[in-house]
Every structure is written in C-alpha cells, then in structure tokens.
Amino acid sequence: MTTDKQVLVVDPAAGTLGGVMEELDELGFRVIWVPSLAAALEFLEARPNLSLIIASAAAGQMGGLDFLARVHQVAPNLRIIWGARPDDGKGPVSARAGKGLDSIIPEPFRADELRSAIAELLAEHFYPTAIADAVKAAALEVLGPIREFKVEGGAFLVANQTALSDMSAVIPFGGGVSGHLMVGMTRQHAEILYRAFLPGIRSVRIDRMEDLVGELCNQILGRINAFFAQHAVSIQHGTPIFIRAAGSTLRYPGRHPSFAVSLVEPKDQARVTLEYYLAEFDREKLQAPVASRVLPLGEIRYL
C-alpha cells in the first residue's frame, strides 16, 4: 500500500512518550518526534504524507482547535490521537475528537489503549474496508456451514491475536500481492469443529485436528483470493504450514501490521482467529473494473 508509515509524536519533553515510540516502532512505523504543535505543523507542511499524529497533553491543547483545522486543511485524511490529563475531556478538542475523526485517550498512555486507538484510526490505511470485508466474508463462507459463527472485531495491529491458539496453520501467498493467512484455535475448539465437520467420528487425533485447521485456512484464503481475482489481481498459494505451539504469530522482516479477526460462536463454544498479513499493495488495483471470470461459490463450472 502507498501509505506513508510515519507517525509524528508531539511532546515538549522528549522521552515522556518513549514507551509509545518504542511500541510504534515495534509495530513497523517510523516515529518522528517534535516538541510542539507549531513544530508539528511545520513538519507536516513539508511532509504531508504522515499516517498519524500523537500529541501529548503536555504539548498544550491551547490552540488545539486551530491546530486541528490546519492539519485537516493540509492533510485531510491524517488522524490525530490526543493525550488527555485526568481533568481534561470536556474541552473543545475533546468535542472535536468525539466526532470520530480523531481520538482522545488519557495519559499516561496504556499500550493496549494506544494500540486500540491506532488500530481504529489507521485500519483503513493498511487494510481498506473492501479487503477487511472480504476477509470477514471469506471466513464466514467457510466456517458458516460447519457451525454458526459471527465476526468479532476486525482490527489490525494485533500482533499476538493468535496467542490463545494451541494450533495454527499458515499459508503464504504471492503473485499480484504477497503475504500470508494464519488461522488458529485452541485444541478444545479444534475438536469441537472437527466433530462438527465429521459427525460421528470416534477419536480425534491432534494431527487430524491440525489438518482441519490447515484445510480451513486453505479454503478461507481461496475465498479471499477470489475477491482479489475479481479485481484482476492474481494470487497463487501453496499448502499449509502447521505450527503446534501456543501464542504463535508471524512477522515478516518488513514489519507491517496484520489484519486480525476473531470468529466466535454465540455461546463461545468455538473461537477461530485469523491473522491476515498483506505486504505492500497498491490500493489503486482495487479500483480496476470487476472481472467476471471468477467462479462463485456453490456453482459448478463444466469445462
């Protein structure tokens, strides 16, 4: 994707947001620090392709509305996360942030809260809604016939989403776009799915459950790839790689956020997590006319 993965941190005291900067760096962003809102504007006017600004409350919300107005004039899609002191939260900036364009979270920033705010604000930058929807739809198309599932969440920057999985399957793909899909679940949930997939089965071996996880990964990826094929993006994928270890996750050297989705049954009897990683991808390709030569599910094409 063409997003500039740069985040501007505005904080008068360098180091106050050191933990935040480290966290962002871990997530694959290049973090630039400036001491004031004025310096931030100066930087932005020179380089308007930033992804995000994180401004500490200490940077001063005095003049915050003017700052916001100027920022959105220079870079309309740029998101801002404001830090708030405990007694903040009802000022004009908060009111502006409350409109959903930006986010305001209390300081000191907690890693999970910050990650969640970043995920919410930047998801579209990395995984356009169309792709996010395709991933969710693919998962439901494949898992739906086995059990009744619903999508829970759907955010990116969730590096350890599969932390609760005992077994995972990964399928790398390449071609018009590259990346991988990882599907994981606990052993207990894998057994529930296995018994639903093969009713009447007596004993369930771990390698057989693993095999099912791999097949589900394969089928879900196939449905996601069909979405790309509609936009004339051809993708090839291979066979699954199995990981039998709790907390498995994958990182490519380029470090780019993953799109993570959980699918749960209403009574939480089974939970499946998906981690979809897409490397650099030109989103302009999604604007290509929809091709008709993609086989829909539930149709037999006689040759």
Add this chain to the structure above:
Amino acid sequence: MSWQILVVDDSFAVRAQLRAELEKRGARVVEAENGREGLWRARENQVDLVLVDVHMPVMDGLRMIEELRRIPEYAETPIFILTSDAAGSRVDEGKKVGANAWILKPVKADLLWKAIDKALFGRPTGPHSGEMPKADSMRTGIK
C-alpha cells in the same frame, strides 16, 4: 456392484467428509493424499469418477489429471476438480489438462452429488453454469 470414486486431497478431513457422503449414497471410495498416489490408485483400481484437489504436495491435481488422461482407460472418465481456487485463469488450466468440471470448496454435498449423478448417469443436475460435454459418452460406472 457399486461404482467407484477416487478422492484425491491432501486433507484427511476433506477425504473423510467426502467418503462419508459418497458411501452414504452407495459409492465405493478410494483415497489418495496427492497426485502421485492418485495415479497409483487409479492404476490399481479402475475407478468410475475422480474428485481431485489442485494444491497438493508431491504432485498437484492439474499435473495428475494431465498424466491420468494419457492412460487410455481414463481418457473419458469424468474428472472433477474440487478446490478453493476460484480464479478464471486456473479454471482454464483445468480445462486444458482435461478436467470435466471445476467445483469450489466448501461444496454442499447435494450439489456435488447432482454433478456426480449427471456425470455417471446423465441425469439432469441442479444449478450449474453450463452443460457437461460428452455426457452421453461418459462411462456409466454401473458394473
């Protein structure tokens, strides 16, 4: 005697699911984990229809079909590709190597059964995108 179907897929779960569905309808099922094993099984057993996945280790499904079509006994046997791959260009490859139908996973058992029924007995099928060529010339598989 019943007719015999060769199921070639690297996933045990898929093979087991297909076996259960097909046996319920009176078929005998021969299984293989990849294209190479599929060729062995096809030579060992004169099967009446083949269901084959595309993405498999050792030998993929398209290569297996290509090889299978070179065996005179399998020149006209119905071969269905059962895969998660929906791209039109891949479907063209399937046609080139001699497959008769391309079906996407996950497939509903009834839909698959109708296609098998038509291939083996020439009966009308449910929703599909075209007519299977040479349906009348296909081996009935009834022994």
